[in-house]
Structure formats: C-alpha cells, structure tokens
Amino acid sequence: MAQLSDDCFAHGGRLMPLAEALSAIAERSVVLCDSEVQPLADCLGRILAEPLVCAFDVPPHANSAVDGYAVFHADLSADRETRLPVTGRVAAGTSLGRAAKPGEAIRIFTGAPLPEGPDTVMMQEDCRLEGDTVIIAPGIKKGANSRRAGEDIKAGSQVLVPGQRLRAQDLGQAAAAGNTALKVYRPLRIALFSTGNELRQPGTALEPGSIYDSNRFTLLGLLKGLGCTITDLGILPDRHAVIRDALEVAAKSHDVIVTSGGVSVGEEDHMKQAVEDLGKLHLWRLAIKPGRPIALGQVGVVPFVGLPGNPVAVMVTFLNVVRPLLLGLMGARDVTARRFKVRADFTHKKKVDRREWVRATLSPLPDGGWAASKFPRQGAGILSSMVESDGLVELGEDVTELAPGTMVDFLPFSEVMP
Numbered sequence: 001m002a003q004l005s006d007d008c009f010a011h012g013g014r015l016m017p018l019a020e021a022l023s024a025i026a027e028r029s030v031v032l033c034d035s036e037v038q039p040l041a042d043c044l045g046r047i048l049a050e051p052l053v054c055a056f057d058v059p060p061h062a063n064s065a066v067d068g069y070a071v072f073h074a075d076l077s078a079d080r081e082t083r084l085p086v087t088g089r090v091a092a093g094t095s096l097g098r099a100a101k102p103g104e105a106i107r108i109f110t111g112a113p114l115p116e117g118p119d120t121v122m123m124q125e126d127c128r129l130e131g132d133t134v135i136i137a138p139g140i141k142k143g144a145n146s147r148r149a150g151e152d153i154k155a156g157s158q159v160l161v162p163g164q165r166l167r168a169q170d171l172g173q174a175a176a177a178g179n180t181a182l183k184v185y186r187p188l189r190i191a192l193f194s195t196g197n198e199l200r201q202p203g204t205a206l207e208p209g210s211i212y213d214s215n216r217f218t219l220l221g222l223l224k225g226l227g228c229t230i231t232d233l234g235i236l237p238d239r240h241a242v243i244r245d246a247l248e249v250a251a252k253s254h255d256v257i258v259t260s261g262g263v264s265v266g267e268e269d270h271m272k273q274a275v276e277d278l279g280k281l282h283l284w285r286l287a288i289k290p291g292r293p294i295a296l297g298q299v300g301v302v303p304f305v306g307l308p309g310n311p312v313a314v315m316v317t318f319l320n321v322v323r324p325l326l327l328g329l330m331g332a333r334d335v336t337a338r339r340f341k342v343r344a345d346f347t348h349k350k351k352v353d354r355r356e357w358v359r360a361t362l363s364p365l366p367d368g369g370w371a372a373s374k375f376p377r378q379g380a381g382i383l384s385s386m387v388e389s390d391g392l393v394e395l396g397e398d399v400t401e402l403a404p405g406t407m408v409d410f411l412p413f414s415e416v417m418p
C-alpha cells in the first residue's frame with residue numbers, strides 16, 4: 001500500500017500557504033485503491049480506472065430525428081409543392097429491408113433507420129397527406145431532420161477518461177457504448193473519529209459542559225459524498241493513550257484515518273503527539289482561516305487527517321484540503337473544485353498572508369450575475385452559518401480589505417457537496 005510519502009510537509013515556524021500544501025499533496029500522494037469490475041448500475045459516483053473506448057458508431061445507423069417522410073432532396077421542387085407517393089414504412093427498431101428509389105417517400109418515425117437512398121426527412125406537420133400521396137412544402141434543406149451514423153460517438157473513440165467520477169450521464173454514455181460493467185477504483189476505507197471529553201452522542205443526555213458531537217455527522221456526509229466507505233469509530237476522550245491505541249488499531253484495516261478535534265496547542269490536545277508516536281506528522285498549521293491547526297501525517301503507513309474541532313473549520317478544511325487529498329488517493333483526475341466570480345456586497349478586513357473563507361449567500365443581480373452577502377456571524381463554531389449560506393467567498397493571501405462591489409471567487413456548496 002502506498003501513502004503520503006516521507007517528510008514532505010515538515011513544519012517550521014512559518015505557516016504554510018494553502019497552495020504550497022496542495023501542491024505537496026498532489027505531488028506526493030498516489031492512488032491507494034485497487035480497481036474492481038462493478039455492474040454499470042452500481043457505478044454512480046465511482047472513479048473510472050481505465051479509458052472507456054466505444055468499438056462502434058453511436059448511433060450505429062443513420063436515422064430520423066422526427067416523425068415524418070424520408071425523401072430524396074433532389075426530388076423536391078425549390079419553389080412549389082412536391083407530390084410523392086408513400087411507398088413504404090419504417091418504425092424505430094425495424095428496417096425497410098430494401099433501398100429506397102428516387103421518386104418515392106417513405107413513412108418514417110423518430111429513431112427509425114433511414115433507408116439507403118433518402119437524405120432528408122420532412123416533419124409530418126410540414127406535409128399534407130392525400131390518400132397515399134404526401135404533399136411537401138418547398139424550402140427544406142438537404143439533410144434536414146436526419147441523424148448521421150456515429151454523430152454522437154465515432155467507432156474507436158474514447159468516451160470516458162480514467163479518473164472520471166462517474167455521473168448519471170457517464171453511466172448512460174457507457175451503456176450507449178454497450179457496457180454492462182466498468183473497471184472502477186474501490187472506495188477508500190476511512191476510519192472516522194471525533195475527539196473531546198465534552199462530546200456526547202446525540203440521543204444521550206447532555207451534562208453540564210457537554211455538547212453533542214456534530215462533526216462526525218458532517219464528516220460522514222462529506223465522506224459519503226466522495227464515495228468513501230466509512231467506519232464510524234465514535235468519540236475518543238482527550239486521553240493520549242486511548243487516542244494512540246485507537247489510531248493504531250484503525251490503521252490496521254483502513255486506507256485513511258480522519259479525526260476532528262484535539263489538534264490545537266492546549267495540553268488537552270493529544271492528537272498530534274499520538275500520531276507522532278505511531279508515525280509522522282507531515283504538516284501542522286496552514287496560513288488559512290478558519291482551520292489553521294489542521295494536521296496531516298501518517299499512522300504507520302496510513303495517511304492521517306486531523307481536522308480542527310470547530311465545526312466550520314471542519315467543513316472548510318475538508319472542502320479545501322481533504323477533498324483534493326482524498327480524491328487524489330482515490331484516483332480522480334479533477335480534484336480542484338471550480339470557483340465562480342461573484343460581486344461581493346460587503347466589506348471585510350483580514351490579515352495579509354492568510355487565505356480566508358467568508359460564508360455568504362447569493363442573490364441575483366438585475367444585470368445578470370450574482371451578489372454575495374456575508375453571513376452576519378462568522379465564528380468558526382457557528383455551524384448554522386454553513387447551513388444558511390450558499391457557499392464560501394475565498395479571499396487570497398494578499399487581500400487585506402475588501403470593498404463592496406469587488407469581484408471575488410466563490411465556491412458554491414453545490415459544487416463540492418453533491
């Protein structure tokens with residue numbers, strides 16, 4: 001099994017910029033998952049492990065795009081009506097069984113193979129029928145309403161690239177190319193923990209000083225959205241030996257360990273020491289807000305992701321750091337989520353040399369485009385800010401003061417959370 005390779009994230013005093021961390025991750029992480037053949041219907045969200053080539057033309061035959069009459073364009077008058085005898089009929093799934101001859105019109109339906117000969121199809125609404133004669137208005141273009149063989153897919157062409165996360169349309173495309181099963185990477189097996197003496201499982205009583213564990217449920221959703229298989233290992237107390245032992249056991253049967261909490265600087269934060277006891281901490285603390293104390297490392301050979309405990313920091317670091325990391329380990333090609341330009345309708349001050357995400361809602365602008373309004377409570381513990389926002393305005397390291405009207409990068413939640 002491969003893993004994040006050695007010492008790439010060695011941490012010094014300086015906080016590492018996000019871009020540096022992401023390129024180190026991209027350079028040093030390799031696909032962890034073997035491939036397996038799965039029935040096509042089970043492949044939604046899986047990552048394709050090999051190129052998919054279609055051996056034949058799609059559609060395999062020239063066919064009609066409408067219900068109407070297949071004709072030879074050369075038979076049609078350019079400036080007056082044309083009368084042609086209707087001498088055959090071809091429905092979808094059948095064939096005329098012979099070539100058509102100039103001077104005849106063939107009754108045809110959408111998707112039915114065009115008989116050899118005719119090059120144009122008249123839509124029936126543009127024709128009149130008198131007995132067995134069709135009367136055709138002038139002005140139709142040669143080739144109208146006919147679909148060429150191979151106009152969707154040419155025989156021998158690649159229809160899906162390896163690393164594609166399979167969407168509904170990709171499954172359809174694979175089926176159109178005649179596949180019943182696909183070679184995909186098996187899902188990453190994730191061990192998931194929360195840490196903190198204050199945490200309680202929803203459904204149990206809250207004592208003074210305790211809160212419900214929300215991060216584990218957020219992370220279950222985020223990880224499932226990426227197609228991972230998750231073992232929910234519950235809540236660990238703030239006790240070094242317990243954390244260390246749990247990580248050691250989890251590393252035996254998982255590809256990646258994901259935790260939240262306990263990565264900051266207090267003496268109750270044991271996660272980093274436990275990882276260092278069992279492996280290495282490659283990176284700790286990025287020049288970002290929220291989520292600065294994120295930790296990446298390995299437990300034995302198993303990649304370790306330690307997310308900060310604050311619920312917003314969990315989501316922001318997951319979307320911006322962990323998502324690209326896990327997608328890369330799963331063999332995905334596109335690991336970077338697209339940002340879209342929107343107009344900021346708010347002021348914001350921030351420190352230089354730190355990347356910052358502001359939770360915002362979008363509203364349509366009268367002249368097109370979108371305006372982003374800042375959610376009023378931006379604390380890293382305000383999970384409702386994620387619930388009530390549409391996404392994250394991303395402010396780069398150089399920004400110190402944002403003026404209303406500035407065009408900014410926006411990461412919609414819909415882009416990263418299917």
Ligand SMILES: Nc1nc2c(c(=O)[nH]1)N[C@H]1C(S)=C(S)[C@@H](COP(=O)(O)OP(=O)(O)OC[C@H]3O[C@@H](n4cnc5c(N)ncnc54)[C@H](O)[C@@H]3O)O[C@H]1N2
Nearest residue numbers: 194196212213214215216261262263264269308309310313
């Ligand atoms: N002296 C300093 N204190 C803190 C710093 C710092 O640099 N110096 N960094 C702050 C930042 S930024 C963050 S983020 C947090 C991260 O700390 P930890 O990763 O050690 O997280 P905890 O202390 O365990 O928890 C922080 C906060 O989040 C709540 N939490 C934790 N887990 C869950 C969960 N599963 N569900 C819901 N809420 C959870 C926890 O109760 C705390 O309120 O550290 C700052 N401190």
Ligand code: MOO
Nearest residue numbers: 290291292313380
């Ligand atoms: O980075 Mo922490 O997430 O600001 O609270």
